[in-house]
Amino acid sequence: MVAPVAAAVLCVLGLSVTVGSPAWADSTAGGDLQVAQTLGDRDLTLILRRVTGLPGPLRVDVLTHRGTAAGTLRLGAVPTGASADRAEGSSAGTTTSTVSVKLGSTPGSYGAALDIDRAGPWELVVDDGSRTARIPFTVPGQATSPPELAVFGGFVTAGVLMLVTLFVAVRARRGAWALLPAGGVVAALAVAVTAALLSTSLPLPPEPGGQVDATNDNVTDPYSVVRPVTNDYSRPPASLELGSYPAKAAERGTPG
Numbered sequence: 001m002v003a004p005v006a007a008a009v010l011c012v013l014g015l016s017v018t019v020g021s022p023a024w025a026d027s028t029a030g031g032d033l034q035v036a037q038t039l040g041d042r043d044l045t046l047i048l049r050r051v052t053g054l055p056g057p058l059r060v061d062v063l064t065h066r067g068t069a070a071g072t073l074r075l076g077a078v079p080t081g082a083s084a085d086r087a088e089g090s091s092a093g094t095t096t097s098t099v100s101v102k103l104g105s106t107p108g109s110y111g112a113a114l115d116i117d118r119a120g121p122w123e124l125v126v127d128d129g130s131r132t133a134r135i136p137f138t139v140p141g142q143a144t145s146p147p148e149l150a151v152f153g154g155f156v157t158a159g160v161l162m163l164v165t166l167f168v169a170v171r172a173r174r175g176a177w178a179l180l181p182a183g184g185v186v187a188a189l190a191v192a193v194t195a196a197l198l199s200t201s202l203p204l205p206p207e208p209g210g211q212v213d214a215t216n217d218n219v220t221d222p223y224s225v226v227r228p229v230t231n232d233y234s235r236p237p238a239s240l241e242l243g244s245y246p247a248k249a250a251e252r253g254t255p256g
Helices: 002-019 146-171 175-198 216-220
Strands: 033-039 042-048 056-064 071-079 097-103 109-116 120-127 132-139
Touching: 033 132, 042 120, 042 132, 056 071, 056 097, 056 120, 071 109, 097 109, 120 216, 146 175
Parallel strands: none
Antiparallel strands: 033 042, 042 056, 056 109, 071 097, 071 120, 120 132
16 A cells, blocks of 8 residues: 555656746836936936845936036935834934945046845935935835735645655554545645636736835735725826925915
8 A cells, every 4th residue: 555655746746846936926026227317517417236145135227418517415214114013114304325426527427336236116315415306116025926925825724735645544544544644735736726827817916106106015015905906096197296385484485
């Protein structure tokens, strides 16, 4: 009885290795962000490199063009995302990392690195001493899809039950007892293989920062977002320009 059970376990193990490979697919992807920014008399191009690990550096390349004056820019990283966790959301709007970049008189690239400690929406603050620009960007998180969890859990359960099957087949006087954990192995692999096959056809969640407003929660776990009925996430853009003017006491202000 031991030999047939061992052969069945080996066949099931080979099936799990063969079928389980396509399951690891879903991940939240991000890329470099390139922004053309005018700051006073300076025309700059800022390239925000993708953050590959958390905590990790955000590498910023400041490209100057012909006619750009030399000087010093101060860069800062500010988390801006809302969160259901009060402790995590309490630091929103606070500069967590700063660095200075000295620009030369000749066109070129000037690099700097800022510390990023969490996934979510951020702002890059660019300050030349008299003017400030804010550039929003999103640091993606490493999310695990529900099918991926099912595949991982199914294979782990199957591996544990395989050991139990071999132990029972060797120790038990009645070989029929080995069929119980062996049946569990088949059931666990069925769950894992089904999740692996269905993972390619399941729709992805809305992309935070692109299709829906990014928050700390939906960037960390985009699968927790309740998908709306319609798939049209677009909204018309809006621009807001603010200006200041000297106001006198008891004078009624007028919007400009």
